[in-house]
Amino acid sequence: MGKKYKFTLGIILFYFFLMIPEETWITSESDIIQSFTWNQDSLWQTLEREFVASRNEKGLQTDKLIQQSMAQLQRMADTLNTNAVSPNDALFWHIERSVYYLATRVAVKPEYVADFSRVIMSLRFAVKRQSRSWDMTDRITRERLYRILYGMRTALEEVLLQSQTEKLTELSFGHAESSVTPHAEVLGVTLHSGDILVSRGGAPTSALIARGNDFPGNFSHVALVHIDSATGKISLIEAHIEKGVAIATWDEYIADKKLRILILRPRYDIPVLAGDPMAPHKAADFALQAALQKHIPYDFVMNYRDHGALFCSEVASSAYESVGIGLWMGISRITSPGTKQWLSYFGVRHFETQEPADLEYDPQLQVVAEWRNASALLQDQLDNAVIDIMLEDADAGKPIEYNMWYLPPARIAKAYSVILNFFGKVGPIPEGMSATAALRNQWFSERHHAIRAILKDEVKKFTEEKQYFPPLWERHRLARVAKNKLDMMN
Numbered sequence: 001m002g003k004k005y006k007f008t009l010g011i012i013l014f015y016f017f018l019m020i021p022e023e024t025w026i027t028s029e030s031d032i033i034q035s036f037t038w039n040q041d042s043l044w045q046t047l048e049r050e051f052v053a054s055r056n057e058k059g060l061q062t063d064k065l066i067q068q069s070m071a072q073l074q075r076m077a078d079t080l081n082t083n084a085v086s087p088n089d090a091l092f093w094h095i096e097r098s099v100y101y102l103a104t105r106v107a108v109k110p111e112y113v114a115d116f117s118r119v120i121m122s123l124r125f126a127v128k129r130q131s132r133s134w135d136m137t138d139r140i141t142r143e144r145l146y147r148i149l150y151g152m153r154t155a156l157e158e159v160l161l162q163s164q165t166e167k168l169t170e171l172s173f174g175h176a177e178s179s180v181t182p183h184a185e186v187l188g189v190t191l192h193s194g195d196i197l198v199s200r201g202g203a204p205t206s207a208l209i210a211r212g213n214d215f216p217g218n219f220s221h222v223a224l225v226h227i228d229s230a231t232g233k234i235s236l237i238e239a240h241i242e243k244g245v246a247i248a249t250w251d252e253y254i255a256d257k258k259l260r261i262l263i264l265r266p267r268y269d270i271p272v273l274a275g276d277p278m279a280p281h282k283a284a285d286f287a288l289q290a291a292l293q294k295h296i297p298y299d300f301v302m303n304y305r306d307h308g309a310l311f312c313s314e315v316a317s318s319a320y321e322s323v324g325i326g327l328w329m330g331i332s333r334i335t336s337p338g339t340k341q342w343l344s345y346f347g348v349r350h351f352e353t354q355e356p357a358d359l360e361y362d363p364q365l366q367v368v369a370e371w372r373n374a375s376a377l378l379q380d381q382l383d384n385a386v387i388d389i390m391l392e393d394a395d396a397g398k399p400i401e402y403n404m405w406y407l408p409p410a411r412i413a414k415a416y417s418v419i420l421n422f423f424g425k426v427g428p429i430p431e432g433m434s435a436t437a438a439l440r441n442q443w444f445s446e447r448h449h450a451i452r453a454i455l456k457d458e459v460k461k462f463t464e465e466k467q468y469f470p471p472l473w474e475r476h477r478l479a480r481v482a483k484n485k486l487d488m489m490n
Contacts, residue, residue, distance in 0.1 A: 018408035022436050025344045034335045035214045036143060043100070044473040051104040051162070051468070062105055066112050069102040073119050080126035087134050087144040095123060096151055103155040110163035117172050120156045124149060124367060125175050131363040136330040145330075145361050146215045153218070154472065160377060161469050174367035178268040181281035182227040184234050186250055189263060189369045191234065193227035194280020196264040196316050196365070198356050200380055202257040204448035205346070205441065207383040210357050212339045212391065213332060217357025218380065219262065222312040223253065224319055226284035237287040237319075239312045241430045245296035247288065259376040259383075262360060263368040270364050272324045279323040287319035295424070300347030300432045304328075304354045309432070313354035328354045329362050338394030345400045345440045347433060381472070382459070385479040386451045392480075402439035410435035447486075454482035 054062060076095050085091055099120070106116045127148050134141045171188050179192040198219045200206060206220035223238035236253040239245045248256075265280075272279050290296065299309035307318045317327045332355035334340055340351050360367060372380075414435040417427020429438045458478040462470045470478060 015408050018411050019404055021404070021407070022434060025349070032335065033337070034139065034333065035339075036146060036216070041473070044471070047100055047104055048471055048474075050101060051107055051471070054105045054108045055468075057105075057108075062109055066102065066105050066109060069098060069105070070112075070115060070119050073098055073102065073123060077119070077122045077126040080123075080130050084133065085130050087131075087141045092127075092144060092148050096148055099123070099152050099155050103159050107159045107162035113159060113163050116159060117156060120152050121172065121174050121367075123152060128363060128366065131361075134363070136361075136363065142215070142330050142361075149361060150215070150217065157377060157381070158471055160374070161381065162471075170373045171369060171371055173369050174263075177265045177366040177368060179265060179280065180277045181284075182229040182232070184227050184232050186234065187371065191225055191227065191263070192265060192280065193225060193229075194266065194284045195225040195368070196359065197223045197225060197236070197253075198262040198264060198359055199223070200259040202259055202379065202383075204383070204387070204445045207387040207448070208342070208444075209355070211384055211387045212334060212343055213355050213357060214335055215332075215358060216384075216388070217355070217360075218260065218384070219357040219360070221258075222316050222356045222359065223248075224284055224287050224316045226288045227281075229281070235288060237284070237291050237315055239296075239298050239310050239315050241298050241300070241433065243426050244298045244431060245291045245310055245315060247291050259380040260370065260372040262370045264359060264362075264365040265368050266320075266325065266364055267366055270325070276323070279325065280320075283319040283323045283325070286322045287315055290319075298430065298432050301349040302353045303350045313356055313359070316359075317354055325364070327362060327364070328359060329364060330358060332358045336391075336395060338397065339391055342391070342394045342400055346437050381475065382452055382455055382479075383448075385472075385475040386448055386455060386482075388476060389479040389483050390448065390451070393483075400440045400444050402436060402443050406439055407435060410439050414438070450486050451479065451482045454485050455479050458482055 073095065076091065076098070079085070079091065102116070106112045127145070131141075131145055134145070136142065136145075173189075176190075179194070181193040183190050183192045185191075199221045200210060200218055201220050209220040210217050221238070223236040226235040226237060227233070228235075234250045236248040236250065237245065238248065238253075266273060268274075268277065276282075297309045299306075299311040299314060301309075302311050304311075304314050304317060307314065310318060313328070320327050332353050334343065334351040334353075334355075340348075343351075359365065410429070413427070414429045417429045417431070420427040421431045429435060433441075455475075455478055458481055459470055459475070462474065462478060
């Protein structure tokens with residue numbers, strides 16, 4: 001047998017050796033599935049009919065109805081601000097329905113969008129105020145808070161999508177919570193050291209993080225703000241899958257694509273801050289110094305109790321833990337077997353954790369402001385629809401696939417990445433992610449992009465035919481149509 005033949009045979013055998021699949025982690029199905037579902041199909045259809053009817057109403061009649069409804073909602077907010085109300089009080093049902101029906105009229109009268117946004121923010125503050133005395137570990141309480149806060153957010157954003165989007169204001173203000181920590185002005189907002197920025201990335205996996213939760217949301221990433229008391233320099237401490245915990249300047253943070261950013265700030269009257277108003281700055285300084293002292297890898301397993309490695313939420317929670325504040329009063333849970341299995345493909349092993357999307361419901365935190373614009377909001381909503389429909393496949397037991405023939409070169413790329421990581425550099429496959437997980441991520445992202453491309457065409461056809469943008473429930477239906485079309489093409 002010649003040397004050339006032996007060498008070729010050795011290469012072939014080595015290639016097939018590298019094709020040996022890794023063991024798939026099978027998630028437990030012992031949990032009771034508690035994923036929130038609206039089960040409101042008849043209501044959504046009624047709201048769409050109301051919206052269509054509102055487009056044909058006379059202007060003065062619509063104006064009067066809008067003004068009356070806004071005044072009524074403001075009175076409800078005043079009631080919440082002055083009286084103790086339990087989470088199962090019928091008032092919340094009335095607020096929910098009133099907001100939805102008002103949204104169908106504001107959507108055709110864009111001059112009222114700013115007023116509607118202010119009413120929503122007023123109600124949000126009042127509801128969060130009530131939730132301070134609620135038991136956030138109680139499932140019914142969590143559902144009530146989610147229904148009202150997420151429902152109002154959704155109603156406002158449906159209005160923004162339906163109205164003249166060129167008039168959409170990128171910045172909306174919440175409650176200017178008092179703080180004595182170092183501060184700096186950015187994009188029209190005063191940031192304080194210790195503020196928490198919750199954002200949504202533009203990648204398909206960002207949408208999966210936001211939606212793959214018992215309470216699907218709109219956010220996928222958390223960063224902690226540190227502002228130097230002497231220089232006013234802004235630093236963002238955050239964890240990235242590519243490089244672990246890192247420190248970014250404001251410009252670097254903004255340059256990394258984000259579809260929306262929510263600013264959260266601890267309430268000045270929580271016990272720890274009452275005793276030490278500088279506690280948020282101390283928490284931010286704790287995170288900054290930890291990131292400067294050593295490399296902290298990304299925590300793919302999402303174990304928020306072990307701080308040897310950190311995922312993005314854990315950067316903020318571990319920092320605040322150091323000053324005696326426990327964030328995520330309502331811990332995040334992922335109980336859907338399909339969603340758990342899909343997340344496990346990327347390394348997740350803990351499904352009782354701290355999801356970015358759940359932080360805005362923490363009663364200890366106030367919403368200070370939110371940045372979003374029309375084009376980013378549209379992408380956010382289309383991505384949500386695609387992920388929600390893809391997760392139906394997960395629940396049906398379908399796996400995230402990958403091309404096994406690409407596994408050998410992926411493993412070689414992973415070995416190269418390990419060498420680069422040893423010297424403090426970033427490789428083609430993130431530290432802590434396996435070659436198989438990287439290939440699954442590629443398949444997942446490509447499928448997401450393909451479905452979204454078809455969905456955009458379906459949305460365009462719907463808009464041309466109906467003369468309005470498809471509402472949330474229609475976007476989900478169209479996303480299912482898009483997925484089925486892609487499956488037939490393949």
